[in-house]
Each structure stands twice: as structure tokens, then as C-alpha cells.
Amino acid sequence: MKLYKVQYPVAGSPEFAKETAELLPGAQTATDWGLDHGAWAVLKHLFPGANIPSFQLSIDLGKPMQHHFEMAGMLSKLHDRGVLIIGSGNIVHNLGASIPMLRRGDKNAFDWALEFDGWVGNALQNGDYSKLVKYENAGKMAQLSVPSFDHYIPMLYSLGIAGKAESVNTFYESVEYGGISMRSFIVH
Amino acid sequence: MRRAFIHSLCALPMGAMVTDLNILRQWIDETPTTARQPVLFIGHGSPMNAIETNPYTKALEAMGKMILEKSMPLATLVVSAHWLTRGTFVQVAQNPEIIYDFGGFPDETV
Numbered sequence: 001m002k003l004y005k006v007q008y009p010v011a012g013s014p015e016f017a018k019e020t021a022e023l024l025p026g027a028q029t030a031t032d033w034g035l036d037h038g039a040w041a042v043l044k045h046l047f048p049g050a051n052i053p054s055f056q057l058s059i060d061l062g063k064p065m066q067h068h069f070e071m072a073g074m075l076s077k078l079h080d081r082g083v084l085i086i087g088s089g090n091i092v093h094n095l096g097a098s099i100p101m102l103r104r105g106d107k108n109a110f111d112w113a114l115e116f117d118g119w120v121g122n123a124l125q126n127g128d129y130s131k132l133v134k135y136e137n138a139g140k141m142a143q144l145s146v147p148s149f150d151h152y153i154p155m156l157y158s159l160g161i162a163g164k165a166e167s168v169n170t171f172y173e174s175v176e177y178g179g180i181s182m183r184s185f186i187v188h
Numbered sequence: 189m190r191r192a193f194i195h196s197l198c199a200l201p202m203g204a205m206v207t208d209l210n211i212l213r214q215w216i217d218e219t220p221t222t223a224r225q226p227v228l229f230i231g232h233g234s235p236m237n238a239i240e241t242n243p244y245t246k247a248l249e250a251m252g253k254m255i256l257e258k259s260m261p262l263a264t265l266v267v268s269a270h271w272l273t274r275g276t277f278v279q280v281a282q283n284p285e286i287i288y289d290f291g292g293f294p295d296e297t298v
Contacts, residue, residue: 001239002239003235003236003238003239003288003293004288004293006238006239006286007286008286009283010284011282011283012279012280012281012282012283012284013262013263014280014281014282016262016263016265017278017279017280018278018280020265020278021278021280024276024278026275026276027275027276027277027278028275028276028277028278029277029278029279029280030277030278030279030280031279031280031281033271033277033279033281033284033287034279034281034284034285034286034287035266035284035285035286035287036268036270036271036287036289037232037235037238037270037287037288037289037290038232038266038268038269038270038271039266039268040238040286040287041232041235041237041238042230042232042248042266043264043266044238045237045238045245045248045249045252046228046230046248046249046251046252046255047252047256047264048249048252052260052261052262052263052264053262053263053264054263054264054265054266054284055263055264055265055266055278055279055280055281055284056265056266056267056268056271056278056279056284057265057266057267057271057276057277057278057279058271058272058273058275058276058277058278058279059267059268059269059271059272059273060273060274060275060276061272061273061274062274062275071276075265078265079224079225079227080223080224081223081224081262082223082224082225082259082261082262082263083225083261083262083263083264083265084225084226084227084228084255084261084263084264084265085225085227085228085264085265085266085267086227086228086229086230086264086265086266086267087227087228087229087230087266087267088229088230088232088266088267088268088269089229089231089232089268089269090231090232090233090269091231093269102234150269150270150272151269153267153269154229154267154268154269155229157267158227158228158229158267159229161227162226162227166227169212171212171247171250171251172231172243172244172247172248174244176233177234180231180233180234181231182231182233182244183229183231184228184229184230184231184244184247184248184251185228185229186212186226186227186228186251187226187227187228187229188212188215188219188226188227
């Protein structure tokens with residue numbers, strides 16, 4: 001199959017989308033976005049039948065980490081009513097350091113990437129979400145693993161929605177091509 | 189059926205790690221089924237994962253089946269690392285189009 005020919009013919013959910021915009025202060029609706037590859041490449045494997053209406057929420061890059069965690073908490077009503085919310089990013093995402101490894105097909109992980117991914121894994125297990133919001137305090141390994149925070153922020157949405165009472169189970173764990181973590185988890 | 193599924197998760201090769209499988213099993217079997225959905229975080233990595241079959245994509249398939257077995261979501265809301273804005277936006281399309289928001293992968297010109 002060709003990457004640029006992949007289709008995922010799923011319906012949107014304008015009703016839930018409008019409700020989402022109403023739940024978040026200052027949020028606006030948009031018609032100039034569809035499903036980017038952070039959404040469709042994941043949904044295609046999770047729900048190959050493409051039979052669950054799907055929509056997206058953008059990330060405001062001008063806002064601090066705490067803001068994203070708090071925004072997520074405002075979405076808990078959707079979660080209660082049957083909307084499956086999926087954060088799609090990478091806990092460790094240093095593309096600059098990984099590109100030479102990707103080109104060589106070298107799947108080994110850098111030590112700092114393994115260290116930070118493990119640190120996040122422990123915090124998830126302990127429910128220590130405030131530590132994950134303030135990940136920059138983790139020093140050098142955090143700087144190298146999160147050189148720009150766009151791929152890290154989706155995880156804060158997953159944690160902020162679910163709340164403390166629920167438990168986290170990692171169901172896939174791997175750091176590959178130097179600095180890309182594929183860690184994936186369910187909160188239930 | 190369920191047994192076969194659990195077995196297939198256990199058979200994933202190294203690199204794919206499944207923890208606390210019993211807890212997930214308990215979640216399916218013992219927690220009351222309500223409208224409430226779980227929440228996921230997915231590490232998405234290279235776009236090539238979209239068309240490959242590997243331990244990672246198999247883990248996603250298995251997780252999707254598990255969620256459907258528990259209760260079908262009414263919708264999915266994705267917060268993706270690839271929709272970055274100033275201000276907050278929610279996509280309200282009736283029929284969202286696929287965006288190929290990457291470059292330099294094989295078959296680009298095909």
C-alpha cells in the first residue's frame with residue numbers, strides 16, 4: 001500500500017465537536033482541518049472499520065504545560081458520555097538526533113531517551129502527573145527528549161481528562177531510532 | 189475468543205511490552221459497562237507505521253478490539269501533535285479529509 005494513498009473514510013462528529021468547543025473557554029470551531037497523520041495513522045489500526053465518528057482538537061502552542069493539563073480536565077464530561085479521547089504524540093521525540101539513525105535503519109535507543117522514557121513510565125505508574133507537567137525539572141534527559149514540546153503535550157491531555165482515580169496501563173513500550181518513544185498507554 | 193486475544197497479546201515479540209494484563213482483563217470482565225470510555229495515549233512515531241504491520245501496529249489493533257469488546261465509543265476525539273495553532277480550535281467537519289502532513293517518504297510522487 002502507498003502511504004500517500006491511504007484512505008480512512010470516517011465520518012466527523014459536528015455535534016460532539018461543537019459541544020467540545022463550548023466546554024473550553026475561548027475555543028473556536030474550524031472547518032479548514034481534516035484528520036492529520038497523528039490521527040488517521042493511529043485510528044486506522046485501532047478501528048480499521050472506520051465506523052466511529054472522529055474529530056480533532058488543536059494544541060495552542062502559546063500556552064504553558066499547566067494550561068493543557070487543565071483544559072483536558074474540562075473534557076471529562078465528554079469522556080463520561082462515551083467519547084474516546086486519544087492523545088497522539090511521542091513522549092520522547094528528538095527528530096534531529098533520530099534522522100541519521102532512521103536513515104541507517106538503526107533501531108537502537110540513546111541512553112538519555114531510555115532514561116527519560118523510563119522516568120515518565122514510573123511517574124505514570126505512581127499517578128504523579130504534576131511531575132509530568134513540570135517535566136523540565138528532570139534536567140538534561142528531559143531537554144534532549146523534549147526539544148520542542150509539540151509531541152509531549154498530547155500526553156498531558158490524556159492524563160488531565162482521566163483524573164487521579166483511574167489507573168494507567170502501558171500496553172506498548174519501546175524507544176527506537178535513537179530518540180523516539182513509542183510508549184502507549186490506556187487510562188481506565 | 190477472549191482467551192485467544194489475551195494469548196495474542198502475550199505472543200508479541202520483544203519491544204512490545206504489555207504490563208498488568210490481569211488488570212486489563214479485570215477491566216473488561218469485572219468493571220460495570222457504562223457509557224464512560226477509557227482514555228488513550230498513543231506514541232505514533234513514523235508515518236510509515238500507517239501502512240506497516242509490526243508489533244506496534246498489532247498492539248494497537250489488539251487495544252482497539254479490547255475497547256470495542258467493552259463498549260463502542262460514540263465518537264473519538266484526537267489531540268494530535270500535528271495540529272498546532274495560536275488559540276484553540278475544534279474541527280467540526282462532517283466528513284473530515286485525510287491530510288498527508290509529511291514529506292520525503294517513499295511513493296510521494298506516485
